[in-house]
Amino acid sequence: MMEVLNTSDEVELVLRNTGVTDELLISFVAALKNSLSEVTLVNLNLNHIGPPGVHVLLDLLQAKSEIRGLLLFGNHLGDVGVQILLSGVTDLQEKTAASPRMPTYPRQFYLSQPSFALTELDLGGNGIGSEGLRVLGTFIRYHSQLQYLGLAQTCCSSMEAWYVFFESLKVNSKLTHIILDENNLGDQGVKQFAEALKINESLRKIDLDHNNLGEVGGNALFEALSRSQCSLEHLSLEENYISTALMSKFQQMVKTNDIHSTLKA
Template sequence: MMTVLSMSDEVEQLVLRNTDLTDDLLLSLAGSLKSSLSEVTLLNLNLNLIGPYGAHILLDVLRVKPQVKGLHLFGNKLRDHGVLTLLNGIAELQEQTARAAAAIQQAMLFPSEHNMLPQLPSGWSSFRLFTLLELDIGGNGLSSDGVKVLASYMRSHSYLQYLGLAQTSGADLAAWKELFDSLKGNSSLTQIILDENNLGDPGVRLLADMLKENMSLQQVDLDKNCISDVGGNDIMGALLCRTQFPLRHLSLQENNISAGLMSRIQEEVKYK
């Protein structure tokens, strides 16, 4: 893959799923990726061995390749510390490029010898506005602290349209409440993956409360979350509040919701 990156300018998606990619190997790959002429927009590194140090390496890549819009890291070993590093770095880079864009616009509208164009970040040959649209950090051993960090990011810095957070069962109910509360006013996120998180009926009630206020979400996955008819009824209530903004996809496989209630729930989902 490093050879391909060094020779090709046509790699748009870099997919290295389940390849035993460690931080050391990622560091070598990052060098090739940063120097490549390819306009890579998606990094799919799911099911590897990337740890907290790998977050620093990925941020270094994003600084040089701000055209990257998707970062899929499901099933790695980032843990809370790695996610904190990654999200803080992404937020900083997004803010940095937004300030640069505003300064460039100002300089173009009002040119003068005192209105200098901002210095571009190291490695950039031209200006790039960086906005991450897809992020999957499920299966990375996050605890409540990690989910709360994510909640803060979603509240203040997120442009995400897709968020993967499956297999994050180490978070408690208070952390999930923070995350779902942070999504109530979110207007960009359209898809969230929450499979295998042991949310149970109490967690799903918090999710349902969010769905009553959030009008941007269209796809929600809740497989294997120990949801009974109690939680199912809360979901039903949320769907009835969203008749103008219905979900387009809702997966509730391998829960404990009765067939009758499940049928009524699916009737409220307007599949495309």
């Protein structure tokens, strides 16, 4: 792996389901920081990283400011790890935007420090509860540069916390793809999401598989998308309880007909 890092100009690093723990992450990041390669994406899905490992990842993001994607689905961050991560990402984005590196060589050789901006983040399957979801809502509202956000299998059962998160989407103009699969949002949660879609103009791809969604929530979603200014390219509603008639309406709405549905009786 290190040979690849040392001989490649640009790397997307995939360590999915490789048993990475917080301890292993320390040695891995230390070696990665010494690599001359530009690492643009780090995929650590389905590992064993907890809050201590988040500090190590933030050290990596500071050293490798070219990283744009961080995939952490199926780890053990919990609310504490999410708060640490989002606070650190916010600080890094603000510092690199406000404090460019001062030149130490003649100006013609000066290269400014690249601004750090995380555009792809997957936090699904990390045991995020109500506090973590509220923190994420604040991040999305005020600090996010994300274009892709994965939140599948988020265990939060508080509709109030989901409301805070969905409200943040009303004022976010950067996010284009959101994954909300397997969150048991039900009609109530999807209706809250639908209210955000009436205002949000940036979302292009939405995944809502396996959310116990029925006709009430489905109709609210269809009405919101009908009134929305967003140009939807992809909508996935597999494993819900939506009628064939309503699914046909969704299919007509999505411009590319990129819609997947498995209907339950």
